[in-house]
Amino acid sequence: MLTRATVIAWLVLLSAPVLADPPAPRQQELVNLVRQDCGSCHGMTLQGGLGPPLTAAALSGKPAEYLRGVILDGRAGTPMPPWRPFVSESEVRWMVDMLKRGAINDR
């Protein structure tokens, strides 16, 4: 039997745009996160540092799904930490798309 709470939960889930971009202010926060905090290992202009470069050219051979997994869960055996506590899966989808298009540095 459906309780009122589960009905409401389903309605909320169904009405949420699944692949929508994050709202504009959050996009700015995410760009800042990539440039400044990812940048502390990958370079502020993403040309690389202790971590590898994250330019469009450097990422071109890597599937988006793999990159999303690396950001969310980190890479064992390397200093890359999991960012899951700070970003949602849909936000990571947007970040990877931006990175692969080389669009972070334009923002």
Added chain:
Amino acid sequence: MTAKVIAACRHRGIALCLIYAVLLAGCASTRGTGDLGVVIERAAGSVLIVETSAHKRLAQISGLGDLSHASVVYSRDERYAYVFGRDGGLTQVDLLRQQIVKRIVQAGNSIGGAISQDGRLVAVSNYTPGGVKVFDAHTLALVADIPALYGNSGQRSKVVGLVDAPEHRFVFALYDAGEIWVADMKDAQKPIVQKFKQVGDQPYDALITPDGRYYIAGLFGEDGLALLDLWHLDAGVKRILPGYGRGTRKMPVYKMPHLEGWAVAGDDIFIPAVGRSQVLVVDQRDWQEVGRIAVHGQPVFVMARPDGRQVWVNFAFPNNDTVQVIDVATRTIVKTITPGKTVLHMEFTPRGEQVWVSVRDADRVNVYDTNDFAMVASLPAAKPSGIFFTARAHKIGL
């Protein structure tokens, strides 16, 4: 003086007026540099020249390239700052004329540098291509190139933890290779390199003690540090604090900790644990752990006040709005302050009565009294990161 110039202009004619004006300009520009410093504005590719006595910005100098993770060393006359940029840029800045003297781009990706004991050589540690390049401090002409080759297939390692050491040496660590190299620069064009291999997994940074004797590399890939006694190279590299995590699970590290010689207070060296919210204390007489202090997050900079009575600590994302102060005598935290979002660096005035703190996302540099912790000044700066005062000129390893 100004009144004299005006009087001269009125009564003595143009020539004397000009002489007085030149004298006036000369007077205004005569000053020492011992209370000056540089603040990196990382996003704008500019630096501020600041004066610590009056908490003043004297000038902003732009055109220094990508300054994310920039650092600075000083000429021994404390007049010139050498700024090492992420993009391989090496820029010599004149603090008195407030302008760039020379600028070269010497590699694709760099992490820091050092100046030699005699002030004649500036060395840069590079990630791409991995190695160390050594330049004439006066002309910035290349003097020596030391590629960080390792293994059998011509691979080059990223180089970290480059410091100057007594007896005309530079010491550095190879992140990818797990090695420490000591370069003897007595004949600057032909460095003699002694290599220490298998020192540990992923050395990420290093320090040299203020007396210039011990080189200590922090390891990211394992719990422990690699110690080299520069008085006794034959004894090789020793492991200290092995397994300090005692098998417990590491937390993720969202920003690499940094090691510098300022972590030494008396016989104790204060070291950031990797993947733990702890500062480790090592007694440098026997290299045993003598304490550990629970702190607010992953420590990044762990810096002793110049007199060694306090140690100030800042933290990695997401705890980077906070600074904690450890009392060395009791090894307890005596103060927690929250300067603002993203504290990146701290620098003590030469004798430590004040500390300058860069708060990146607030676009401010705050100055605190280290005795009562009151904020005594705050200066605007665009996304400030490293702060470097000229007193570093006369410190081994800085």
